[in-house]
Amino acid sequence: MPVTLEDIAEVSGYSRSTVSRVINGEPGVSHRARQKITDVVEQLNYHPNQAARGLAAGQMNNIGLIIPETVSFIFNDPYFQFLSLGVSQTSNEQDFSVMLWLSDPDLERKSINKFLNNGLVDGFIIASMLMGDPIIEALKSTPRPFVLVGRQPALPDASVVDCDNVQGAYAATQHLLKTGRKRIATITGSEGMQSGINRIEGYQKALQDWGLTVNHALIAKGDYTEGSGYFGMFQLLPEKPDAVFIASDNMAHGAYRALKEVGIRVPDDIAIVGFDDIPSADQMTPSLTTMRQPIRKMGNLAAEILINKINYPDTDSQRIILNPELVVRQSCGSSALAGSITLR
Numbered sequence: 001m002p003v004t005l006e007d008i009a010e011v012s013g014y015s016r017s018t019v020s021r022v023i024n025g026e027p028g029v030s031h032r033a034r035q036k037i038t039d040v041v042e043q044l045n046y047h048p049n050q051a052a053r054g055l056a057a058g059q060m061n062n063i064g065l066i067i068p069e070t071v072s073f074i075f076n077d078p079y080f081q082f083l084s085l086g087v088s089q090t091s092n093e094q095d096f097s098v099m100l101w102l103s104d105p106d107l108e109r110k111s112i113n114k115f116l117n118n119g120l121v122d123g124f125i126i127a128s129m130l131m132g133d134p135i136i137e138a139l140k141s142t143p144r145p146f147v148l149v150g151r152q153p154a155l156p157d158a159s160v161v162d163c164d165n166v167q168g169a170y171a172a173t174q175h176l177l178k179t180g181r182k183r184i185a186t187i188t189g190s191e192g193m194q195s196g197i198n199r200i201e202g203y204q205k206a207l208q209d210w211g212l213t214v215n216h217a218l219i220a221k222g223d224y225t226e227g228s229g230y231f232g233m234f235q236l237l238p239e240k241p242d243a244v245f246i247a248s249d250n251m252a253h254g255a256y257r258a259l260k261e262v263g264i265r266v267p268d269d270i271a272i273v274g275f276d277d278i279p280s281a282d283q284m285t286p287s288l289t290t291m292r293q294p295i296r297k298m299g300n301l302a303a304e305i306l307i308n309k310i311n312y313p314d315t316d317s318q319r320i321i322l323n324p325e326l327v328v329r330q331s332c333g334s335s336a337l338a339g340s341i342t343l344r
Helices: 005-012 016-025 030-045 052-059 069-076 079-091 105-116 133-142 165-178 193-209 224-237 251-264 281-282 295-311
Strands: 062-066 099-103 123-127 145-147 160-164 183-188 243-246 271-276 289-292 317-324 324-327 338-342
Touching: 005 016, 005 030, 005 271, 016 030, 030 224, 030 243, 052 165, 062 079, 062 105, 062 251, 062 295, 069 079, 079 099, 079 123, 105 133, 145 295, 145 324, 160 165, 165 183, 165 243, 165 271, 165 289, 165 324, 183 193, 183 224, 224 243, 243 251, 251 271, 251 281, 295 317
Parallel strands: 062 099, 062 123, 123 145, 145 160, 160 317, 183 243, 243 271, 271 289
Antiparallel strands: 289 324, 324 338
């Protein structure tokens, strides 16, 4: 049985109210009584019920991290691992716990209002949300503060942390153009996410600025999964591209697998540039040139903004857009230029 305030009162010989004042650090207790009660607390190994104390104070020091994707997708994409690490690191440093909300998306959408308003979480960070997702309406009606990782046009006044996906995709495509490639294809991110829309926008803008016509036959739709990179590459091969900008490193893994199956060499036959710079990018053969997205930092900042909003509710919304970094490796045929370039 857990130790109660009544147990401490009985052993110490003081009243329950005096015990409560000592445990909560309140004044009005003699030094002798405080020392005696403290000794009994240690002797009985008493731990306050943090949930009860949080409910009484109106703050639980819990953050909800909501990722409306399937569990298998989340655990197969390192992006979410690094984002979660960033959120947890900053939260723990400020004595907040993180509740990770993972479930089948359809089930999650049915129960999201209950999670948003159950009083056990002080605020929320939401990542990887689709455009037009029903969760948006739930967020509009919740009194709890929240921060988005990734822009959401339907929530223009929300606090946001994001990467400059347009500029990142532009730089990736431009780098391929600078290496002399002319038939540059792309495997897109999810067209239902703002990041996917922005990355195709950056790709097209780079081609147009170089005086090239956007050829829609060189655009394969992906959804950030490795499987969509695999099938997207097979879709592109009949068009004979000499380079492909792939909107995530996870999809690049699938694209590599497809090329290996048909004996097409990277970068000799096709140059590849990815996006994210997940740890395995450097271990691929050949190593993957990619746009480094500061994923963990995005998690840090999202948690920092949210906790500040929880502690100071009148704080204005913040919008932080981070610059990606081009990391040049072997997959684009310019390993002599290997290194990293931060975009300005």
